[in-house]
Amino acid sequence: MAFCNVNRCRMRLFRCTLRLPEEGIPMCRASHLGIFLAWVVLCITSPESRGRRRVPQVARQAIRQCPVDSPVERATAMKGMIFVELMNFMDESFGADFTERVIEQADLPNEAAFTTVGNYPSEHAGALVEAASLLADADAAGLCEAFGRYLFQRFEVRFPHLLHRYASARELLDHVQSHIHEEVKVIYPGATPPSVTTHECEGGYIVAYRSHRAFAHIAFGLVQQCIVFYSEHSRVEWCPDSVSDHARFIIRPGTDSDAI
Secondary structure, three states, rough: HHHHHHHHHHHHHHHHHOOOOOOOHHHHHHHHHHHHHHHHHHOOOOOOHHHHHHHHHHHHHOOOOOOOOHHHHHHHHHHHHHHHHHHHHHHHHHHHHHHHHHHHHHOOOOOOOOOOEEEOOHHHHHHHHHHHHHHHOHHHHHHHHHHHHHHHHHHHHHHHHHHHHOHHHHHHHHHHHHHHHHHHHOOOOOOOEEEEEEEEEOEEEEEEEOOOOOOHHHHHHHHHHHHHOOOOOOOEOOOOOOOOEEEEEEEEOHHHHOOO
C-alpha cells in the first residue's frame, strides 16, 4: 500500500509537470521540464521502488504521440490539450484523489500522462468520462456538458484574442468553422476539429455539430458557456433528434430568467 501511494504521488507530479505550460513557457521546453522532474522523482525514491517501477519508460510513453495509423484513427484522434483540460476539470470539480481513482478505473495504457501537443485516441477520453460517471454516480452526458462549459472558460484564458474578436455569441458561432478552427489548425498542426455550422430557424438559429468523435454534449456545454461569456439572455435547447456524434442546438432569445 505504501508503494502504491508513493507511485500515485509520483505519477501525479509527473502529470502536473506535463500540464504546467500555459502562459509564457514554450511547449517543447515544458515537455523537457516534465521529463526532467520525472527523472528527479525517480532519483529520490528508493532503489527497491525503482526496480519495481520504471518511470523513464512511463515518461517515454507519455511524451510520444499515440500511433494513429488509419484514416479513421487520424480523424478521431484528439489533441492532448483537451485531455489536459479534462484532467484539470476533474481535479477542480471533484479533487485530485477522485481524479486518481478515475485514472485507475479507466486503466489507460499511458496511465493518463498527457502532453498538450500529443495526439491520443478519443476512446481514452470516453474511458475517462465513463469512469468519472461511475465513480461520481453522475450522468455522463451531464459531465460532458459541465466539461464543455469549463473548457470554454479555459479558452477565455488561452485564446482571448480569438474570443474578443467577435461582438456576440452568434457572430463567434458563425465563424467557428471558417475562422476559429482554421486558427486552431495553425496553433495545433494535425488537429481535426469538428464541423460546426449555423443557420436561421423560426424564432432563433441552429448550431449544427458533426464529428467523428462522440462528444456532442461537450459541444453543447461550449455553446452554453459562449452565451454566458457574451452576457446574453438566451435559451440553448438540445434538439430531440440529436445523437453523440451529430447534434443540433437551437438558440432562442430569452429574458433575464432564461440566463444560463
